Amino acid sequence: MTKQSAQFEPFTPKTISLLTEQGDWAGPFKLDLDQATLKRFYRDMLAARLLDEKFTILLRTGKIAFVAPHSGHEAAQIGLAHALQRGHDWFFPYYRDAGAILALGVPLKEMFGHALATLADPAKGRQMPGHFGSKSLNAFTPASAIASHVPPAAGAAISMKLQNTRQVSVCTFGDGATSEGDWYAGVNIAAVQGAPAIFVCENNKYAISLHYSHQTAAASVAEKAHAFGIPGYRVDGLDVLASYYVMKDVIERSRQGHGSALVELEVYRFGPHSSADDDTRYRPKEEVEAWRQKDPILRFQRFLERQSIWTKDWEESLRAEIKAEQEAALQEAISAGEPPVEWMFDDVFSEMPWHLEEQRRLVTDELS
Amino acid sequence: MTKQSAQFEPFTPKTISLLTEQGDWAGPFKLDLDQATLKRFYRDMLAARLLDEKFTILLRTGKIAFVAPHSGHEAAQIGLAHALQRGHDWFFPYYRDAGAILALGVPLKEMFGHALATLADPAKGRQMPGHFGSKSLNAFTPASAIASHVPPAAGAAISMKLQNTRQVSVCTFGDGATSEGDWYAGVNIAAVQGAPAIFVCENNKYAISLHYSHQTAAASVAEKAHAFGIPGYRVDGLDVLASYYVMKDVIERSRQGHGSALVELEVYRFGPHSSADDDTRYRPKEEVEAWRQKDPILRFQRFLERQSIWTKDWEESLRAEIKAEQEAALQEAISAGEPPVEWMFDDVFSEMPWHLEEQRRLVTDELS
Amino acid sequence: MPTMTMVQAVVQALDEEMSRDNRVVVMGEDVGKRGGVFLATEGLQQKYGPDRVIDTPLSEAAIIGAALGMASHGMRPVAEVQFADYVFPGFDQLVSQVAKLRYRSGGQFTAPMVIRMPSGGGVRGGHHHSQSPEAHFAHTAGLKVVVVSTPYDTRGLLKSAVRDDNPVVFMEPKRLYRAIKEEVPSQEYLIPIGEAAIRKEGKDISLISYGGSMVETQKAAEELEGVGVSAEVIDLRSLMPWDKETVLASVAKTGRVLVVSEAPRMASIASEVAATIAEEVLDSLEAPPLRVTGFDTPYPYAQDKVYMPTVTRILNAAKRVLDY
Amino acid sequence: MPTMTMVQAVVQALDEEMSRDNRVVVMGEDVGKRGGVFLATEGLQQKYGPDRVIDTPLSEAAIIGAALGMASHGMRPVAEVQFADYVFPGFDQLVSQVAKLRYRSGGQFTAPMVIRMPSGGGVRGGHHHSQSPEAHFAHTAGLKVVVVSTPYDTRGLLKSAVRDDNPVVFMEPKRLYRAIKEEVPSQEYLIPIGEAAIRKEGKDISLISYGGSMVETQKAAEELEGVGVSAEVIDLRSLMPWDKETVLASVAKTGRVLVVSEAPRMASIASEVAATIAEEVLDSLEAPPLRVTGFDTPYPYAQDKVYMPTVTRILNAAKRVLDY
Numbered sequence A, B: 001m002t003k004q005s006a007q008f009e010p011f012t013p014k015t016i017s018l019l020t021e022q023g024d025w026a027g028p029f030k031l032d033l034d035q036a037t038l039k040r041f042y043r044d045m046l047a048a049r050l051l052d053e054k055f056t057i058l059l060r061t062g063k064i065a066f067v068a069p070h071s072g073h074e075a076a077q078i079g080l081a082h083a084l085q086r087g088h089d090w091f092f093p094y095y096r097d098a099g100a101i102l103a104l105g106v107p108l109k110e111m112f113g114h115a116l117a118t119l120a121d122p123a124k125g126r127q128m129p130g131h132f133g134s135k136s137l138n139a140f141t142p143a144s145a146i147a148s149h150v151p152p153a154a155g156a157a158i159s160m161k162l163q164n165t166r167q168v169s170v171c172t173f174g175d176g177a178t179s180e181g182d183w184y185a186g187v188n189i190a191a192v193q194g195a196p197a198i199f200v201c202e203n204n205k206y207a208i209s210l211h212y213s214h215q216t217a218a219a220s221v222a223e224k225a226h227a228f229g230i231p232g233y234r235v236d237g238l239d240v241l242a243s244y245y246v247m248k249d250v251i252e253r254s255r256q257g258h259g260s261a262l263v264e265l266e267v268y269r270f271g272p273h274s275s276a277d278d279d280t281r282y283r284p285k286e287e288v289e290a291w292r293q294k295d296p297i298l299r300f301q302r303f304l305e306r307q308s309i310w311t312k313d314w315e316e317s318l319r320a321e322i323k324a325e326q327e328a329a330l331q332e333a334i335s336a337g338e339p340p341v342e343w344m345f346d347d348v349f350s351e352m353p354w355h356l357e358e359q360r361r362l363v364t365d366e367l368s
Numbered sequence C, D: 001m002p003t004m005t006m007v008q009a010v011v012q013a014l015d016e017e018m019s020r021d022n023r024v025v026v027m028g029e030d031v032g033k034r035g036g037v038f039l040a041t042e043g044l045q046q047k048y049g050p051d052r053v054i055d056t057p058l059s060e061a062a063i064i065g066a067a068l069g070m071a072s073h074g075m076r077p078v079a080e081v082q083f084a085d086y087v088f089p090g091f092d093q094l095v096s097q098v099a100k101l102r103y104r105s106g107g108q109f110t111a112p113m114v115i116r117m118p119s120g121g122g123v124r125g126g127h128h129h130s131q132s133p134e135a136h137f138a139h140t141a142g143l144k145v146v147v148v149s150t151p152y153d154t155r156g157l158l159k160s161a162v163r164d165d166n167p168v169v170f171m172e173p174k175r176l177y178r179a180i181k182e183e184v185p186s187q188e189y190l191i192p193i194g195e196a197a198i199r200k201e202g203k204d205i206s207l208i209s210y211g212g213s214m215v216e217t218q219k220a221a222e223e224l225e226g227v228g229v230s231a232e233v234i235d236l237r238s239l240m241p242w243d244k245e246t247v248l249a250s251v252a253k254t255g256r257v258l259v260v261s262e263a264p265r266m267a268s269i270a271s272e273v274a275a276t277i278a279e280e281v282l283d284s285l286e287a288p289p290l291r292v293t294g295f296d297t298p299y300p301y302a303q304d305k306v307y308m309p310t311v312t313r314i315l316n317a318a319k320r321v322l323d324y
Ligand SMILES: Cc1ncc(C[n+]2csc(CCOP(=O)(O)OP(=O)(O)O)c2C)c(N)n1
Pocket: A096, A144, A145, A146, A173, A174, A175, A176, A177, A178, A202, A204, A206, A207, A208, A273, C029, C058, C082, C083, C086, C089
């Protein structure tokens, strides 16, 4: 039997929530976060939302080619990012995790550099926007292939266990990802090895156009944990405090050697799947509108307001501050310049074999 | 909510069993099989066991190159084979299913033909022994790649549903197979489509050397059904009547449109994994001995004896009859002759493209 | 005659085949309600219902494997893999199950199915929305492989693929989906799998290509024409089987040849064609058969357009061959 | 000097590397308690314990993917895929994750890992215990590929693979596991990846091969010697990168060449080598570069020995080339 988390039961019939929709604390324990932390959560959620908006503007003006908006996922992403020990634990994000990546501490300049594929991208412009990674923050650079990062996340956790590093490996993905064979194979090996891996589903009910009800007949992602003999938690992912506390608890449980876990954060994506998508083809406008009423930022704002932390003035200065930061970072990212064409031949291997030298020469000849 | 089978509850804490080890009926309902059927079950179990022995002899004498013995799986295999409507339902076997294939009605001559790769093999000697298939009996020719037949089994079931054929698709595999991603992906698509697919694990506790406890942390295969929102049944696979009745029930449930199911038949393999294996490297002799005491054929024999069906004389005449049949079929299979070498170029496609014509010519030139 | 784009030709071909034969079903991620992420199945679910245009879970193994099960059970599934790059989670189904079913069963079971996939680069898709994995398919015995380059061919070849009794991997270069509009007959027509098309006759050099690179290859041929070089342009269209006869006849005539493809070079279709040319018509060659290919790197995002053979790169190679 | 078989050389190399560097771990199906189905990891779990020789669940995706996670986290995993044929369920991990990690992260994350697998035919293994999928690996940018043919090479190359900072697919022709016993030094040694070995010098014809087919290729060379033909025999050993220099130098010298491999022909390593030869040393060729390969069929059980290039088939091709 795997030990369960301290405060939360797995497989609860009801979704775990700590804040009511009106923003009242409804947790079974006393809230123990200080004001600075609460403000940080709020700021990070807001910054994530504004980053989404900024990306959308850059997209419309043709500066970037692609974005996968995360609006609606902020509470989940910021909650989980703060539950990690940053720079110590490892994070295996997916393409819709810009909010989590930001809250983890990846510099905005790098994020814009990545989106614009300039030299400010630590990944040298190798991938499409939305594939943020950072070695210094142990954020594993994602691949686009859905769920393909799950076995590697399991492997990192196995390494942590073997080397007794007291780290954990946190891996996020969407509801659609849970249908891939690699998802299952990855979770299974972590679970049977008792590795400190936490698999986190940001369940926004859709995989592009496919509704969850056509993805699987399992009533919840959380209960898929039964297939692995690990605990599964179903959490209100529009509630930043529930997301944070459950993740914190589950992470500590894993860190202390009690193995893997599966957490489902129930969210909703407010925007289209990506800038290439037209979600009106498959989602009724009213459905989207109804979810927008449950905006995770507004819910937390109401809570902070009741705690006399949030004021209109603070909100305004915060927004101005974030926007200024963004603008400055964007300019820095742009002025870093573009990666040289010949760089496309680097990093295939640690050294360059003859055939890549030849192919590089072909390109330099062509360009000269 | 998926409808469950009529007589058996899914997810029972205890394994479903109908016969005690002493051979007493312990079912919660009245046994309704006639004497001829009971005798048929016994005969098929015995024939399966003797086939295993015959293969082993052929192996020792160098006549065949490989065998994956099924001894210990007979009750499970014969029970499930009789629960199918033969020639109507589809069966997706794996390499350890010679007993089921035999009980399904595949002629012994074809089975020996396959094992010896003679012209008596309807598959023209294309694969290793143990890969029996039969179009006329809807037994899908297996590939060796573990669990790779699970998505096809799901697909056949989807086709049955779409075409409303009132068939079911029964797919067997070992405990090890349940760790493959394709296994999960296949069960999931059948389940969400509500297709009449029954996935049957012959759990013999080992995947070659790996004990089940290292395969997955799930306490049972049956409970992996939770991941798909379908019922899971855990059955004593050393009990032919439990195997038969549960399978019959689950098959009828699926046939009536109530979707997919997962059945775990708990068995033990008495022999090595295959003729290439040395199981003493990983299994204590005492463990094997203890399981051999629970021989499924003996258990059923005791039952039949109490019903005054089994007698020593009958056993002896049965054995003689089966052996004679085997010997005759074997001779027929041998005298069918070997497939011509050039046949290796047929059936890659429905017609032969130029490059295979060329390659065939190379071989005929070489041999002439 | 109506004009249509390649993506419309896909819809048209599927529509025609679905109405001709009710065993034909379309399945894949987002193919139904959404009409496909490229709209290559637009309107089909409305017309034929969710039982014939099936939105599947997100699993290529499930899609390809289930399609095989359906095919062996009597249907004619046309499975879509959303991007060719995403065939890999379903690659075991393709290699171990689909490609070998007819062979391993001695012809008892068959797999009449199509696996459609948008392929190739040039759309700023980075590593995982730009690859050209056709060599993986062609190297796997038992799969037919088609890569189209025009709307006309798309309609005719896709219909042939649907009617073929073998599994056909059908690749649609996504950068061409809306790039070309072409007149197509209002009546239906079929184009046989296995036949190349001579896009332009010529006598000085043969340019052999297929798929997306046909665009740059044809442009290069035009530029060569401008400097007095008569290039013969061949579109392979089918890679398995490929039309050796047409290729060798052309090379025998011109004595000079480039094989152009945006797929990585190592162990590629281009290598196969070049090796076969060297093997069979060596004495006709007046210069080495050169390959102009994608590079042996993952597909880079920042250098999206540089990765694929450019017109300049094709012309540079042509110059080497012509000056030899 | 001790003598050892190829399978013993594998054990020896792993043992040496594990004792040298405790980041090296071995993992896979049945590698621990069972010592591997071919006993290529025999005794290692007893010596290093279950944390360094890990019996994994039956999932190649889990094995390859978890090895990647371990490698990126600082370990040096040596993963075993039980048969090369079973790499396909893990192929997406290899193509989408392992091969591209260094590249996609701009060099931030790396994958120093080895994926070992017994490959090739000749053991009556049928479709799924006989394949030679090296072209799939070499075609995938980011993977190094080694195929060994002798115990000596196996030890030296496997050790280099373990120390390499890149993912290395390491293929061991299973029919050679116990076929050859060879003297090997008692001291450790390394053989660099990327260098071919000239097994026999000669001047009339170059026979280029690797892996299992080295056996028949060398036999053919001996027979040729018997009829007065001096064949140079080259063992590629590494396929990515392969040793173009050595191959071209040989062909430039002999003017005649066969490329021999038991893998299917279409878009194969043999095609790559032949195409490169035609491209780079056309004028040295006195006859077409011929490929003698496995057939483009699934690997048949009944014709197990006929599928692979036989000595006769190699000699027939040599005759064609020599008589040209
Ligand atoms: C293996 C693979 N198949 C298909 C795709 C195309 N694709 C990109 S995102 C997506 C849907 C993912 O849905 P989900 O996992 O729920 O995440 P969400 O986008 O909703 O956050 C699909 C099908 C892919 N990236 N990888």
